[in-house]
Amino acid sequence: MKILAVTSCPTGIAHTYMAAEALQIAAKELGVDIKVETRGSVGAENEITNEDIKGAHAVILAVDTKVDEERFRGLPIIKVSVKDAIKDPKGLIEKAMAMEKKEYVDKVFEAKKESKEKITGAYKHLMTGVSYMIPFVVAGGILIALSFMFGIKAFEQKGTLAAALMDIGGGGAFSLMVPILAGFIAFSIADRPGLVPGMVGGVLAGKLGAGFLGGIIAGFAAGYVVAWLKKVIKLPKTMEGLMPVLILPFLSTLIVGLGMIYIIGGPVAAINNAMANWLKNMSGGSAITLGIILGLMMAFDMGGPVNKAAYTFAVSTLAAGQPSMIMAAVMAAGMTPPLGVALATLIAKDKFTEEEREAGKAAFFLGISFITEGAIPFAAADPFRVIPSIMVGSAVTAALSMAFKCTLAVPHGGIFVLPIPNAVGGLFLYTIAIIIGTLVTGFMIAVLKPKR
Amino acid sequence: MDINMMFSKERMSFDLKARTKEEVIDELIEMLYKDGKLKDKESFKRAVLKREDEFSTGIGMGIAIPHGKDSSVVEPCITFGISKNGIDFDSMDGKPAHIFFLISVPEDAADTHLHILSFISRKLMHEDVRQKLFNAKDFEDVINAFN
Structure with missing residues (x-):
């Protein structure tokens, strides 16, 4: 069994090396294999490699400066002050030897994570x-x-x-x-x-x-x-x-x-035209069906051609400046995708990278501003789980907005238009529609996303 | 490893007079200053005391290694002293310190010097080295303790 250690002290002149030596002497006496990385004023010496980490039993961090612990993830870590390693190196090594490797289940997850990190292609x-x-x-x-x-x-x-x-x-x-x-x-x-x-x-x-x-x-x-x-x-x-x-x-x-x-x-232009015509024909039919379709379209490509077709169609219903149910449904459906992913990063933290969790916070603000693009990073990273989730959420929201007969008199603005007098018809129910769609998307993503 | 370049007869005392932590630091700094390796006593002392504030450099086993990194230092070196009576240095094991290494390093020390210091620090962890230091009577004894 092998123990790893890192030593480091504020000035990096003496204690770093004394602690390293003390640990090495103690390990020798106990018959334990040890590798000690010193991070002193000359920089890192005897650096611990990934190979070392793979074969190690536990890590002793005898440090009074900030060191990177992330690389030892999965190994039991004993963290003490550098002086503790000088005072009682034997005790530390014995403690490290007694540490249990992480549970089998954790190992499986780590293996999974590792294979994911290796994913190329x-x-x-x-x-x-x-x-x-x-x-x-x-x-x-x-x-x-x-x-x-x-x-x-x-x-x-x-x-x-x-x-x-x-x-x-x-x-x-x-x-x-x-x-x-x-x-x-x-x-x-x-x-x-x-x-x-x-x-x-x-x-x-x-x-x-x-x-x-x-x-x-x-x-x-x-x-x-x-x-x-x-x-x-x-x-x-x-x-x-x-x-x-x-x-x-x-x-x-x-x-x-x-x-x-x-x-x-070519095809994109043709599809755009076809969709515009199709929507015009649809507007005579059931309001709720139209809501569902517009919702699906808004979320499908977030600012792409399908989204733009739905949006342009909605804006055209505003032409004379009168409030429009279709415009209301479209804006609500465009708000829920980023709101939903933001919610998902909160309820399923462990399924997102740190970067994504931060992006989730931003997505919330983009969502309330009706900037559907806020969900794109998430959709692009995992299209087959995220896009269906946001489409369902948006469809629910748009259908509800239609069913509640909510209206909107302006073409953009998200939450900022809600307080404007007469901009929104049925404000309370409109808010409910947006919240429900957000919940649907948030929970769908949280459930569908695999553990990292 | 040429540890000679770290020590000097001029910077060694085998009978320190100081009785307290601060006194012994002053006494060692005075030697360092007289040997021309220090430009500003006060500035360096501040650096040493600041380091002591983090946690005492009394590493136990009768040894203390106060040290400081400061621009007032001319070149990296060690000032050595033995106190017969021992001095309370807030050591980790609560026992008085007898052997003192005052390590002074300029802001831009060369790696060769730092390597020698790390070598000496490591040596201090060895029982036999410490024993030889306790019994050291002169410059040669100290140098030989590390070889």
């Missing part, structure tokens, strides 16, 4: 893209929400702070969201040469109205195109330098760009 690429995108969504969303605080249409006044905030958040951060997602998916697949076609593909996805789902397609296409080009293009040694700066970016961007415009662009 599509999932890893997607997560890379998502983690780079999250800060853009959060920063942009909050800036847009701030703009709304000056009034829902305040940003339409040129030269105001509200307009500036909208430009920064909407025109700046949000417009980079999909390019960053696509760019870093491609980056994860093909390294630096993947960035150019990925980001360009992402920009095109935005322009074509293909939304974040189009961006994901662009990212993967770009990454694999670059990887493929790298394999098939063989240049003489003298010209190899041209590959990363000229040949790969140019060819891959050309291929991905043309693909986006001619293969993705």
Whole structure:
């Protein structure tokens, strides 16, 4: 059995090394194998490797400075002051030897986690893209929400702070969201040469109205195109330098760009038209059915073409400025996806990464501001569980809003419009509809998500 | 390991006069200063006392290693002293300290010096080394204790 130890003291001159030596002497006397990493003024010496951690029984941290404990996760840890290791090294080692390794069940989970960490392929690429995108969504969303605080249409006044905030958040951060997602998916697949076609593909996805789902397609296409080009293009040694700066970016961007415009662009436009017509026809039928369909659409791609179709349709019902049930249903359905994921990160903490839990807090604010994009990082990371969950929640909310005959007279604004007189018809029931949809989405995700 | 460069005859006392923790720190610093290895006694003393505030450097077993890192230090070195009567140094084992190593390090010490200090610190954990130090009568005895 092997014990690991880390020693460290404030000045890193003497105690670090005395503690290390004391532990080594004691271990020798007890016949225990030990490896002691010293973190003193000369930096880390005799560093503990991952191999060491795998074969270890327990860890003694004799430290008076901050050291990284995360790497010892799964091992029993004894944490004491550096002076305790000098005073009673034998006692510490005996205590460490007596520590039980974690329960079998924990080990299984750790093994699972480890295998997940090793996951390469599509999932890893997607997560890379998502983690780079999250800060853009959060920063942009909050800036847009701030703009709304000056009034829902305040940003339409040129030269105001509200307009500036909208430009920064909407025109700046949000417009980079999909390019960053696509760019870093491609980056994860093909390294630096993947960035150019990925980001360009992402920009095109935005322009074509293909939304974040189009961006994901662009990212993967770009990454694999670059990887493929790298394999098939063989240049003489003298010209190899041209590959990363000229040949790969140019060819891959050309291929991905043309693909986006001619293969993705066409169908997206056709679908957009078809949906618009279809919705127009639907509006004659059952209000609740229409609510369900609009809810499903709002949540399906969060700001993508399907969402935009539903939203545009709703705005068109406002044309004359009269309150609209459809507009109310659509806004409610657009608020619940980020609210629902925020709720899920609270009720199922252990199923989300630290980064996601932080993003969850931001998602809450984006949700109350009717910025559906707040849910995108979560949907992109785990589309097959999250997208159905938010679709169901949004459908419930929109159907309820229709059933309650709630109305809305403005096209945007989330929670900020609720207090405006006459903006919302049936305010109380409208709030109930949003809360119920949030609960549905939150609990569905919490249940469906696997343990990490 | 050339530990000689850390010690000097000029910075050794085999009969410290001090009776308290602060007195012994002052006495050791005075030696260090007279040997020209320190530019500002007060500044260095503050660094040493600040370190003592974290927890006493009386490591027990009769040994104390007050130390400080300060820009007033000319070069890394050790000032050594033995107190026959022993001095209460708030040691971990509650017993008086007899052997003192005052370690002084400038802000930008070279790794070679720090390595020697870590070597000496490690040596102090060994019973036989400590025994030799207790019985040391002169400079050579101290150096030999580490070899």
